[in-house]
Amino acid sequence: MSMTPPPGWYPDPHAPHLQRWWDGTAWTEHRHAPEAPAAPPPGGGGRARTVALTATGVVLVAAIVTGAVVLGGGSGGGTETRTAPTTTPAHTPGAPEPAPEASTSEPSADDPAVVEDQLNGVTFPLLDGWERPQHVAQDDVVMTTDGTYDCPGGVGLCRHGMVFSRTVTENDEKSPEALAKADISEAADEAYDRDSLGRELHGGMTSHQVVKSGPVAVAGRAGYLVRWRVKTAKGPGGYVQSLVFPSSVGTEAPVLVRYVFDAGEDGPPLADMDRLTKGIRPFGDADTGGGVGSSIGPTD
Template sequence: MTPPPGWYPDPSAPSVQRWWDGTGWTEHRQPPAEAPIPAPVPVPVPGGDGSGRRARLVALTLAGVVLVASIVTGVVVLGGGDGTTDPKARDSTSGEPSSSGASPHENTPSPSATSEPAADDPAVVVDELNGITLPLLDGWVRPKFTTDDSMVMSTDGTYDCPGDSGVCRHGAVMSRTVTANDEKSPRVLALKDIEDAADDWYDRDSIDRRPFNGITSHQRVKAGQVAVAGRTGYYVRWRVKTELGPGGYVQSLAFPSSVGTESMVIVRYVFDAGSDGPPLADMDRITKGIRSVNDADTGGGVGQSMEPLPTP
């Protein structure tokens, strides 16, 4: 028996709640909701007024809650640690940001970690981990369920992948923190990430499916410096052709975060080509609208607050 997906007390930190996806713990946590004080369990009194049945119902409900909590704890203990192992996760010294190893296409959904709306602006997506907000343009939504917890937004709706089984999205934007190395050059990071960004979406995903039967060719169509939230960044954009489907456009954008230790951040964009894909200009609109979570008025966009990039 395994408990259903839901928020449960974190075994490693009982003061917070953690998301159980039905098979293991994810990294999603939230403050615990204030639990109401349970009403006393009534003692059944013969008399045919139904109080005995109500008492048994309350007792069975409380017993079920205790059973679910016990099963969750038992699975964690038997699985070792917090159960968040991922044999497909990539963390090399080649300069690419660490990937969650989850398929960018739908399989077993889990809640997204970085797609919460701003409290005072529903048209903005907040990525607290990387210290940025991104504009939510028309035609884009916060993904409620996704196998890639770095996805911050996607186009609305899905379609059947033309290759291997599964459903695909016409567009998505993901953000990651670079943790695999100490590289600080946005240009170097963007150039090293772009191939992985294309492969992960259009060639072969992390669970070895080929949603478009693989990439047949690619061409660099754009690259250069860009200011992101007042910081100097660099982006690379490819046009990718696939064996099945119209192919698409992939962009890797690298820039330093303005919060915490100012770690380098990679934002990936994947847009299907053709009439069903999102407007290519949305890549520039989203980039220009990225802001620091600490300063909503921080400037961004091409040509603002530029600084020379070091030669790699």
């Protein structure tokens, strides 16, 4: 049985130094620094804030239970499903609101080499050469390679590798294959053609080639991936992959994971795409890798 947290301010899953408004069903674009006074965003209403405050005790109990299950290794059959945002508030008696401290960019209690995506109910392995996002402007970033460099196009700063995770909510399509095939072109354009500001960071994309596609088991569920080799006017180009699989929390809305790897000797090993995909686990269940679709493998 899953439990959706009430509307309120929680740590931003992809910018842990900020708090973000959860409207009870999805994240909004309203953010603020934890030390700044926070009023409910327009449309949130006083009622939503009242519900969030009165539910503080429930959230505290849920956080304690969640921590106990994680520390216990998720044994015992595990019928409980985690939803996000989940927090571990630092509560001071008499304070009007708790001060949540946990975030998706922090390691789990029992594995410091894991990045948690609580909203989508999964964890990612933090491989060598990768780090949790720091000073990253894009939304939904799970991890990046260390450091930045001057983009080949002569404008902006680039990173050799980035991984994004988001929930697909803008359409009614549920097929991982259809969603992955529909997303790959947009993913390649945003990574290597023009960014959100219209800049050609790599001089523009000149061509692409499909190098891998097919079904794959992700966190015990049947997903689908499409991978392109992208060539650019400047620089070595890179590899872009769109991976889609059903979420294990909430309404089981599809989860979209994008991989952006620069090609060339400075880019991360291409094998890291497969290692990251294979290492995705349901939140709080680091030993689960099989289940539905466990015998499925990607095809070239």
